Amino acid sequence: MATVFTLPQMGQTMTEATILKWLKQEGDRIEGWEGIVEMMTDKVNIEVEPQVGGVLRKILAAEGDVILVGAPIAVIADADEDISGVLAGLGSGAAASAAPPAAQAVTATEAATLLSGNGETTTAGQPSAGQTSALIPDELPNVSPRAREAATEGGLPWRTLSLAGTGFEGMVVERDVLAFLQSNPSSPAARPTPLAAKIAAEQGLSLEGLSGSGVGGRIKADDVRRAGGRRAAPAIEAREIPLQGMRKVIAGRLAASYQQAVHVPLRVDVDMTAAGDLRRQLKPALEATGARLTYTDLIAAAVAQALVAYPQLNATLENDVVRIHPGVHLGIAVALDEGLTVPVVRDAHALRISELSLAIQEVAAQARAGSLPPDAYSGGTFTITNLGQFGVDSFDPIINPPQVAILGVGRIQERVVAVAGAATVRPMMTITVSFDHRALDGAPGARFLSYVKELLENPARLLL
Secondary structure, eight states: OOEEEEOOOOSTTOOEEEEEEESSOTTOEEOSSOOOEEEEOSSOEEEEOOSOOEEEEEEOSOTTOEEETTOEEEEEEOTTOOOHHHHHHHTOOOTTOOSOOOOOOOOHHHHHHHHHSSSOOEEETSOOGGGGGGGSOTTSOSBOHHHHHHHHHTTOOGGGOOOOOOSGGGOBOHHHHHHHHHHOTTSGGGSOOHHHHHHHHHHTOOOTTOOOOSGGGOOOHHHHHHHTTOOSSOOOOOOOOOOOHHHHHHHHHHHHHHHHSOEEEEEEEEEOHHHHHHHHHHHHHHHTTTOOOOHHHHHHHHHHHHHHHOGGGSEEEETTEEEEOSSOOEEEOEEOSSOEEOOEETTGGGSOHHHHHHHHHHHHHHHHHTOOOGGGGSOOSEEEEEOGGGTOOOOOOOOOTTBSEEEEEEEEEEEEEEETTEEEEEEEEEEEEEEETTTOOHHHHHHHHHHHHHHHHSGGGGGO
């Protein structure tokens, strides 16, 4: 029994689809739920299954054709079944034609005749013969979506178009609109767009004789700009920046680190309420000494204490030897125009918070001024990098070799958190430690991170 396979509606808003590729050719056997054609709708590409078995006897729509929902696209039947009557009913005109398959249009009358004629033909994916009206849904517009878009761009009111359509059931399709606009230079398309008219008025330009680049020759804003001697858009030339100097050193060191070190990131959220309160309390007294207490200073103090408690992270890895250092030499990442630099605050664990604040302030200023000696960048045992000032919530920092760990600091942001079973808003900060799994395991890294969090949430201990 021959089956006319029509384009099913795959979504409530779907009205048409484009045939991308036939997965089966005429003469191929179709087994059950096998996809035979790939379609492109306005939302997705999908393989369509006819849900019937047999032989693909006739392809009625070519690749690239835009087909409306309900239109026939193929005939499936037994290998030796006579389908000449079916093809005649579809209006193909030649059952035995050797011409390549092409898209076929079928009228509602022909479709109804086909379905109700001898009772031996069905339509795959469509209602029975008693429901033939579902083949051509009444709610389909007489202008396709792409034709509407072309008409709108060309200045034609698509809702009142009276063009003779060449699409399925006389629908006006895109090619009809484009043909009309090209053959009617005096059509509304010749009018400028509102923006083009505004620019022309501002520049005192006449649009007479100006050729438009829009659909059907409509004058667009870029056409007016070009006519007025202005570029449609400023050209942006590509720049080539040699990888040299500091940038080359950074690239080499960090690429080697990322390729060789086994980076493992761990992160926690820290409630910075108490740290903020302590900073406000100490700030006036410290400013009298020249120190400007920042959150980075508090974080550095907490990290220095935590590294004393968990020295596995205060280490370097060179030549297959992990060296745990007795002193905390803290690297503070400083962003320069030329790249990232990491000056070192030596013996940070032995400094009071006011001294640590002054030391960080001094090395950062000298690094930006380019006045630090080379040895001020060497000998670091751990690094802190803070991107919170740029609005970054969290990130996974790359270890600064030969160190085995680095702390990445995100911004402080008010978030809703649960405190004592109730929702409240607190200033929260996410910190991330990246450590080299070759040098230590996850437990020491997790304990270190938890201790930093504990110190920042109870910052009075930083003063002891």
